[in-house]
Amino acid sequence: MFGIYLHFPFCIRRCKYCDFITYAGKDELMADYAASLISELRIQRRQLPSLPSQVDTVFFGGGTPSLMRSDWVESVLNCIRGEFGLAPDTEITLEANPGTLSPALTNKLREAGVNRLSIGVQSFFERDLDLLGRIHNRSQAIEAIQTAREAGFCNLSLDLMFGIPGQSLADWQANLEQALALNVDHLSLYSLILEPGTQLFNDVRDGKLEVASEELGADMYELALDTLAAEGYGHYEISNWSRGEEFEARHNKIYWKNQPYLGVGAGAHSCINDLRVANTASIEQYIERLLKASPQNASAFPAAVETIELDAYTEQQETMMMGMRLTREGVLESAFQERFGVSIYQVFPNELKRITARGLAKWRDFPDGPHLVLTRRGILLGNQVFQEFV
Ligand code: SF4
Incomplete structure (x- = not known):
């Protein structure tokens, strides 16, 4: 997507x-x-x-x-x-x-x-x-x-x-x-x-x-x-x-699934090609930069004021932090493994232990395999789960 x-x-x-x-x-x-x-x-x-x-x-x-x-x-x-x-x-x-x-x-x-x-x-x-x-x-x-x-x-x-x-x-x-x-x-x-x-x-x-x-x-x-x-x-x-x-x-x-998107306009953020890019928040500066830029030789992010390269661990943290917000589907273990070449268990063993022991999250079987999802208690205390992956 x-x-x-x-x-x-x-x-x-x-x-x-x-x-x-x-x-x-x-x-x-x-x-x-x-x-x-x-x-x-x-x-x-x-x-x-x-x-x-x-x-x-x-x-x-x-x-x-x-x-x-x-x-x-x-x-x-x-x-x-x-x-x-x-x-x-x-x-x-x-x-x-x-x-x-x-x-x-x-x-x-x-x-x-x-x-x-x-x-x-x-x-x-x-x-x-x-x-x-x-x-x-x-x-x-x-x-x-x-x-x-x-x-x-x-x-x-x-x-x-x-x-x-x-x-x-x-x-x-x-x-x-x-x-x-x-x-x-x-x-x-x-x-x-x-x-x-x-x-x-x-x-x-x-x-x-x-x-x-x-x-x-x-x-x-x-x-x-x-x-x-x-x-x-x-x-x-x-x-x-x-x-x-x-x-x-x-x-x-x-x-929520940490998939790629382009953000266009003043103050917009993009997340693409392992980069997180923030555009200038100023409307005037945004217009000025875009009026000067030409499609042939402008940089890919002509209105950017901040570009951060995302390493694999940061992407994994964000995938968990955002994905756990999805109360029905959570994070699919096989999708995580396919994307990063490692399992959730390998990357976050202690975090998993803590949130499951406290009854905040659990594994639920779906036709495509196990998903880590919030429990009702986890939904009410969601921030405590998300913070585990910050
Ligand atoms: S000021 Fe504009 S952007 Fe902010 S809450 Fe009101 S309508 Fe929405």
């Missing part, structure tokens, strides 16, 4: 909890930025001849990619189709903010080839949306999902957040029930993280808001586990559920 991630670091305004690479008030740079994305893709196609011959997943992330004009999205997809080739069933996801999704845009995105929308709802409560600084309200969130269905999107994902200051267990249950009533295909549920430097972090630090307790956060997560299982949603990754395997996020599974 091979995927391309495109970062669109523009937002109408910054949410109060957000520390992503994104900017508000730079709309005048959007057109040049979209052209630069195409330029970076063309350069990489020419300068990295060993790239896979077709793309399995494309992901427009942000920022707010639903601020892109649909013809820009179409041009980017045409470029990927022409330069790389798209697999017949390519998953093409675009992250959408409900405050920006008009019926006209939704239709045009579908026509442009986007076949999956990941809608950042976060909560159906106005109080939470205000507190988080989101630009949308409850009815826009519901309308966005209904509009996407009407436009023909058969694969819809929704993000919700728990542990929001003031959110009760009953509020969280109401959010889950509302999402279920909308019959979405995929759910990503994240605990609110207070990132230093954000307004929400400062508000909590200054005593203006009280953060949810760890116990309440754990209760909310367990409520989601039980509620969604009862409704037939498969829990396939620590924070992700879907209505069947066909709706699992194929692009994100590339990250």
Whole structure:
């Protein structure tokens, strides 16, 4: 599997909890930025001849990619189709903010080839949306999902957040029930993280808001586990559920399986050819570098500010750390052995002993052989397992 991630670091305004690479008030740079994305893709196609011959997943992330004009999205997809080739069933996801999704845009995105929308709802409560600084309200969130269905999107994902200051267990249950009533295909549920430097972090630090307790956060997560299982949603990754395997996020599974991907745009990361590459986070610098570069003689990563060569042990650690997040399939021993020429037992004997003795992970037999997977206790204490492989 091979995927391309495109970062669109523009937002109408910054949410109060957000520390992503994104900017508000730079709309005048959007057109040049979209052209630069195409330029970076063309350069990489020419300068990295060993790239896979077709793309399995494309992901427009942000920022707010639903601020892109649909013809820009179409041009980017045409470029990927022409330069790389798209697999017949390519998953093409675009992250959408409900405050920006008009019926006209939704239709045009579908026509442009986007076949999956990941809608950042976060909560159906106005109080939470205000507190988080989101630009949308409850009815826009519901309308966005209904509009996407009407436009023909058969694969819809929704993000919700728990542990929001003031959110009760009953509020969280109401959010889950509302999402279920909308019959979405995929759910990503994240605990609110207070990132230093954000307004929400400062508000909590200054005593203006009280953060949810760890116990309440754990209760909310367990409520989601039980509620969604009862409704037939498969829990396939620590924070992700879907209505069947066909709706699992194929692009994100590339990250979790530590497979190759190109990251294009300001602040994007690539992981390819045993290299991890980070692009400049500055939109201006990104555009400037791409405008100067030519496909014939530019370096393969013209916007890079950091390139790290990954040794085999680092790749093995990352394969375990990310793969253990996959709650259903975990890490397949034979796939690890095939990729690295050694078994998980040989590389991580002590780590394996510790996590299995503590009941955090176990071997489970599948038709293709044993997989190391988290137990329910391991799912609740996932960080303790992931840290074993850091
Ligand atoms: S919409 Fe997303 S990327 Fe933009 S500011 Fe809000 S959380 Fe950050």
